[in-house]
Amino acid sequence: MLIYLIRRVALAVVVLFGLMIATFLIIHLVPGDPVRAVIGGNAPPAEINRIRDQLGLNQPLLTQFWHYVSHTFQGHLGQSYSLGIPVGQAIDGRIGPSAALICYALLLSVLIGFPLAIYAALHPNGLFDNIIRLGTTFMFAMPAFWLGLLLALVFGLELHWLPTSGYSGGVGGLLRTLLLPALTLGLPLATVVVRTLRSSLLEVLGSDYIDAARSRGLSMRRIVTRHALRNAVMNTLTVLSVNIGFLIGGTLVVEQVFQIPGMGSLLFGAVEKRDYQLVQAISLLAGSAVVLASLAADLLQAALDPRVRLGGR
Amino acid sequence: MRRRGPLAAAALISGLLLAACGSSGGSSNSTQKLSLQASLYGPSKAKVCQGPPVRGGTLVYSRQAATTGLNPIDPKNGNGDIFADNLIYSGLVRSNPDGSTNLEPSLAQSWTISKNGLVYTFHLRPGLKFSNGQPVTAEDVKWSLDRFGNPKINTAMSSVAVGYGTSKVINNTTIQFHLAQRETSFLYDISIFPAFILPKNLVEKEGAAFYNHPVGTGPFIVKSFVRGSHITFVRNPYYWEKGKPYLNSVRFNFVTNSDSRILALRSGAAQIMDGVPFSAIASLRKDSNINVQAAKVPLFLGLWLNHQYKPLQNLDVRKAMQYALNRQEMNQDIFHGLGQIPNSVLMGLRYNAPDSVVHPYPYDVKMAKALMAKSPYPHGFSVTLKYPAGYDYYTQLVLLMQQEYAAIGIKVKLLQEDPATNTTQWNQGAYQLIFPFASFTSDVVVPDEYADFLADWNNGLKGFFSYWRDPTIQAMVLKFKSTISDATRAQEWPKIQQALMNQTPVINVMDLPFVNAHSATTCGTDIDALGSDHLEDTWIAKGKS
Numbered sequence: 062m063l064i065y066l067i068r069r070v071a072l073a074v075v076v077l078f079g080l081m082i083a084t085f086l087i088i089h090l091v092p093g094d095p096v097r098a099v100i101g102g103n104a105p106p107a108e109i110n111r112i113r114d115q116l117g118l119n120q121p122l123l124t125q126f127w128h129y130v131s132h133t134f135q136g137h138l139g140q141s142y143s144l145g146i147p148v149g150q151a152i153d154g155r156i157g158p159s160a161a162l163i164c165y166a167l168l169l170s171v172l173i174g175f176p177l178a179i180y181a182a183l184h185p186n187g188l189f190d191n192i193i194r195l196g197t198t199f200m201f202a203m204p205a206f207w208l209g210l211l212l213a214l215v216f217g218l219e220l221h222w223l224p225t226s227g228y229s230g231g232v233g234g235l236l237r238t239l240l241l242p243a244l245t246l247g248l249p250l251a252t253v254v255v256r257t258l259r260s261s262l263l264e265v266l267g268s269d270y271i272d273a274a275r276s277r278g279l280s281m282r283r284i285v286t287r288h289a290l291r292n293a294v295m296n297t298l299t300v301l302s303v304n305i306g307f308l309i310g311g312t313l314v315v316e317q318v319f320q321i322p323g324m325g326s327l328l329f330g331a332v333e334k335r336d337y338q339l340v341q342a343i344s345l346l347a348g349s350a351v352v353l354a355s356l357a358a359d360l361l362q363a364a365l366d367p368r369v370r371l372g373g374r
Numbered sequence: 375m376r377r378r379g380p381l382a383a384a385a386l387i388s389g390l391l392l393a394a395c396g397s398s399g400g401s402s403n404s405t406q407k408l409s410l411q412a413s414l415y416g417p418s419k420a421k422v423c424q425g426p427p428v429r430g431g432t433l434v435y436s437r438q439a440a441t442t443g444l445n446p447i448d449p450k451n452g453n454g455d456i457f458a459d460n461l462i463y464s465g466l467v468r469s470n471p472d473g474s475t476n477l478e479p480s481l482a483q484s485w486t487i488s489k490n491g492l493v494y495t496f497h498l499r500p501g502l503k504f505s506n507g508q509p510v511t512a513e514d515v516k517w518s519l520d521r522f523g524n525p526k527i528n529t530a531m532s533s534v535a536v537g538y539g540t541s542k543v544i545n546n547t548t549i550q551f552h553l554a555q556r557e558t559s560f561l562y563d564i565s566i567f568p569a570f571i572l573p574k575n576l577v578e579k580e581g582a583a584f585y586n587h588p589v590g591t592g593p594f595i596v597k598s599f600v601r602g603s604h605i606t607f608v609r610n611p612y613y614w615e616k617g618k619p620y621l622n623s624v625r626f627n628f629v630t631n632s633d634s635r636i637l638a639l640r641s642g643a644a645q646i647m648d649g650v651p652f653s654a655i656a657s658l659r660k661d662s663n664i665n666v667q668a669a670k671v672p673l674f675l676g677l678w679l680n681h682q683y684k685p686l687q688n689l690d691v692r693k694a695m696q697y698a699l700n701r702q703e704m705n706q707d708i709f710h711g712l713g714q715i716p717n718s719v720l721m722g723l724r725y726n727a728p729d730s731v732v733h734p735y736p737y738d739v740k741m742a743k744a745l746m747a748k749s750p751y752p753h754g755f756s757v758t759l760k761y762p763a764g765y766d767y768y769t770q771l772v773l774l775m776q777q778e779y780a781a782i783g784i785k786v787k788l789l790q791e792d793p794a795t796n797t798t799q800w801n802q803g804a805y806q807l808i809f810p811f812a813s814f815t816s817d818v819v820v821p822d823e824y825a826d827f828l829a830d831w832n833n834g835l836k837g838f839f840s841y842w843r844d845p846t847i848q849a850m851v852l853k854f855k856s857t858i859s860d861a862t863r864a865q866e867w868p869k870i871q872q873a874l875m876n877q878t879p880v881i882n883v884m885d886l887p888f889v890n891a892h893s894a895t896t897c898g899t900d901i902d903a904l905g906s907d908h909l910e911d912t913w914i915a916k917g918k919s
Binding site for chain 2: 091092093094097098099100101103104105106107108112143144145146151154155206210213214217218221224225226227228317318319320322323326327330333334335
């Protein structure tokens with residue numbers, strides 16, 4: 062298990078370094094000047110150049126990359142030019158809302174997905190099974206901004222149950238203001254949960270040991286919760302961990318629609334303004350979150366399934 | 375707020391979908407459209423707004439551009455920062471809240487200008503105080519304006535500070551400015567944000583930290599600022615206009631998505647929103663609880679022509695491109711009649727002559743074809759038109775233009791780019807035709823700024839990146855900029871306006887207004903000629919509209 066852990070951590074470090082290179086290259090090579098994006102097109106070219114020199118933007122790309130890597134390892138994320146404050150200060154306070162949104166979305170996807178998947182698996186090809194599969198496919202196909210606006214329209218404007226946009230802290234505020242955004246992110250993921258779990262459950266419920274359990278007179282509820290689910294959930298865990306990236310990426314659109322002051326909306330603004338330091342820092346943070354989530358899921362799987370530890374899967 | 379049934383909800387969803395897809399839906403009745411245009415301008419005319427202003431209440435403003443900082447001399451996010459600065463700080467003079475291009479006294483109650491136009495003497499109002507209660511002195515004014523005139527501090531707006539020389543405190547309430555060269559637009563230049571008056575002692579003591587809890591002379595004080603979410607202001611008890619502001623507090627919610635802003639306004643979560651998409655105007659007008667307001671501002675759809683591209687160097691080609699545009703159709707179908715057909719290559723500015731004096735280019739395909747036939751390109755040519763992504767009206771506009779130019783033999787290839795890329799390509803001259811900005815506005819209402827950008831080759835901006843040069847027009851502009859008499863400027867500018875129309879180095883496709891919407895019980899929503907809200911005049915009526 063220890064060797065497995067060391068191998069996975071080493072791989073994670075390599076992945077993160079690759080992410081740093083990719084992000085740096087992409088944001089620097091995309092057309093657009095960060096200084097002009099902030100101070101406008103009519104500033105004198107000499108002044109633009111002076112500020113670019115000050116920010117080190119006229120240095121060779123390799124030199125800039127070296128500074129980026131060395132400063133990052135020292136914990137210096139740099140200054141956000143578009144906001145005029147340190148990157149750390151810009152990010153601090155924005156992580157909470159995004160993390161809350163992602164966790165809430167994950168929770169909702171499980172709370173909605175699991176019961177639907179179990180019901181569908183226990184009544185395969187029935188009316189409700191088909192309705193569930195069709196409904197979840199429709200949810201998956203809808204673009205996030207459209208789904209979000211629809212939810213805001215119905216539950217915010219028409220029914221006045223929830224706010225149409227905005228964010229409040231505290232437990233009550235979070236639960237209330239993040240419900241619609243979390244549903245927007247979580248419903249497509251619930252589709253994935255329903256599909257994979259239903260499929261895995263159907264396979265597991267057809268196994269010999271389940272037949273044996275049935276023949277011993279165990280209730281279906283006990284069979285599903287104590288025996289079938291534990292084996293069937295592995296694939297779903299894998300899929301959920303892979304989709305953490307989808308959730309993080311989805312915050313970019315959802316935070317814009319619902320005006321959540323999170324990392325997604327911060328990144329959106331940073332890309333618009335070509336704020337290199339901020340884009341690099343947020344991308345690295347997001348990448349680290351994905352890698353860590355993936356690592357946690359792998360470790361959980363290894364803990365649950367010895368075959369994974371021994372490299373048999 | 376009235377409840378609506380499911381059918382109405384479906385209609386609204388469809389409306390939002392259409393807005394998202396960028397379709398337009400104007401009718402073809404010109405009389406109806408003129409009525410639409412006339413009734414859209416101006417604040418709420420609801421009965422509850424006819425009485426005297428009501429003191430109190432909180433106004434929630436759903437804003438499209440987020441505030442990222444509160445340093446008026448270094449706004450990082452354009453109007454997002456500037457409109458917040460307008461609430462916190464004031465200048466010596468200001469744009470008239472009635473929307474005219476006149477200036478009126480602000481912190482200065484009067485001023486004189488020397489005969490040679492080089493010395494300006496300002497007299498501050500007696501008893502002026504900053505929002506922390508400390509007096510405003512001439513020394514604060516001198517210090518603030520010296521920063522305005524220093525291009526190393528005033529980087530973003532150094533172009534409006536050209537000609538600033540030195541300052542001198544005469545006494546505690548009198549200050550004098552000596553310009554290095556005659557710049558007749560000086561009063562307009564100091565009416566805007568980089569010339570706002572700050573407390574010298576506090577900024578020097580606190581540095582950048584000052585802007586976390588700024589002190590100013592504006593109608594409001596910052597109470598809390600949550601980046602990415604909102605900023606809340608409360609009434610400044612020391613504000614110089616007695617009895618104002620009427621509102622207890624104002625909250626700017628940063629809502630960059632236009633559909634979300636509309637939902638917030640409709641649900642009552644916000645009382646006012648800016649950046650109303652043209653495609654949503656008809657739908658909003660159907661709601662009797664909402665008033666749509668359009669303010670005339672120096673905003674235009676400026677199509678830039680790169681004169682390094684040979685076909686665009688030809689005057690007949692450029693004129694043909696003007697005649698080929700059906701601006702009436704564009705205005706009705708895309709801008710719902712709210713646009714104004716321009717008679718200038720630049721945006722609508724003070725001193726612009728009326729249509730009867732400087733005629734707009736009419737839609738005349740026959741004339742356009744005749745000009746193309748006369749030009750070195752009788753069979754037309756190919757050209758690429760770049761435009762910013764994310765704006766439904768640009769997408770509709772360029773498709774229309776592509777068809778109209780195809781009719782005269784100009785094959786237009788459309789290239790949509792993200793706004794930052796688009797502007798950079800314009801700065802680098804890496805374009806043939808381009809709409810360089812999503813929102814192309816002048817910072818001042820007088821023509822000096824943009825006329826200089828375009829026509830003065832010595833400013834280093836290469837004809838504002840059009841690479842067009844005309845020494846005759848350049849000389850006219852430089853002379854205009856140093857003309858002292860307002861009456862003489864009013865005579866000189868139309869000649870320049872006509873000369874620019876004759877040469878048409880760039881094309882003004884349409885003049886556009888700022889379009890806001892607010893609840894019908896939000897009264898006194900004055901917007902000045904630069905599009906700034908004068909929230910010190912705004913109040914929330916009690917009762918229903």
